[in-house]
Amino acid sequence: MLPFRLRFRPIWLLYALAAVFLVSLLLTAPLQWINPPTTAFILQDGQAGDEPLRARWVPLERMAGVVPMAVVASEDQKFPNHFGFDFEAIAQALAENRDRTRGASTLTQQLAKNLYLWPGRSLFRKGIEAWLTLWIELTWSKERILEVYLNVVEFGPGVYGIFEASDYHFGKTPDRLTEREAALLAAVLPNPKRMSAGEPSSYVYRRALDIEHAIGYLGGSQYLASVIK
Template sequence: MGKGRKRGRRVLLIVLAIVVLFPIAGVLIVAVVPPPPTLLMLRQAVRGEGVDYQWRGLNRISPNLVNAAIAAEDARFCSHHGFDMDAIQKALDHNAEGGRIRGGSTISQQTAKNVFLWPGRDWVRKGLEAGYTVLIEAVWSKRRIMEVYLNVVEWAPGVYGAQAASRHWFGKDAADLSPREAARLAAILPAPRRYEAADPGPYVRRRAARVQAAMGAVRNQGLNACVVGRG
């Protein structure tokens, strides 16, 4: 085999190693330290938009917000391994009928997308999202996934994480959120740049009422056990 071919194989192996090891290294790092600003945050900063990002450990975030997130976004969070196939199938059936597009992403998938990837709906990003979801489910605890999710999700234009959102909308710390306030924060997650949590319109009020009612089932049925328990 010629030297050129050997060199080419060596370069290819190095590239493949980087492609495989880089995501693993990122997931391992964020398992123990807060993630850096996400690509969405950086994009907004480049555009001159403000970015309010305040990390808070899960023990400094009200359990009400954990329950609200599970109730609104991913009722099977503690029982699936990153993908809720029933929710995906329901979303596909709904979208096939026309009307507003509905997603079937779990909290794990949303966390993978928000922390490691860029905004968008292209198939390359969706494929990488699936890979990162498998990785974080394998490496992180459910409690850590929820902690990171609540700290990087956008809750208003340029407002990221539970603490910044709580201060922005209610003038209080995330640890002090009431069930009603937590339900309102969860209710605006589908479109945090369109809706308001502090002075909501009819749609958010109705959705928040449903979320708050579902929070009771989350508590009573132990749907939050992987987070509020030992996880």
């Protein structure tokens, strides 16, 4: 028999589960009100600047309405209605048996990865991403998810957040972006280190046109009003 101190006790499992829940809550819930000073992706990116993110933070109400609309139209058109996962897109990606990580990942999943994790496609990382996605959806509003996403996502090599992206690519603040410029920024999100919004390739430009059409199809401001109360 194992020594008494090494025997498995069910209470240990309860303690472990309680610790996991507590850590998950502490990692996610405060960011509903506190702007993250940086992200895991920025810390791992040698091209990112040293200035903390909070110095460049832009509230959602100080962005042109076409900015969040373009990102939602491009990346996650079911964003207002899902709880962190687009199961239809996931099933389609699995059925097609090809790389559709961006198409199957929601904005919340992308945000969880950018804030807390590292690049990669291992099942272990995806499992942690899914767990944190649930906690973000439980503790944040949809409006807050959009705001944080737009302030931390990468729009070019070392260019993080909509303020830096607007200034770097178009020399203006986010509240002055046109629909075309917002669509170009959203168009590079699948691969911001290789695509440019300021000097778009023919592929990026065509993708931006598709995003503009999607904005019109979704209803623009009326659609966005279902997210931003």
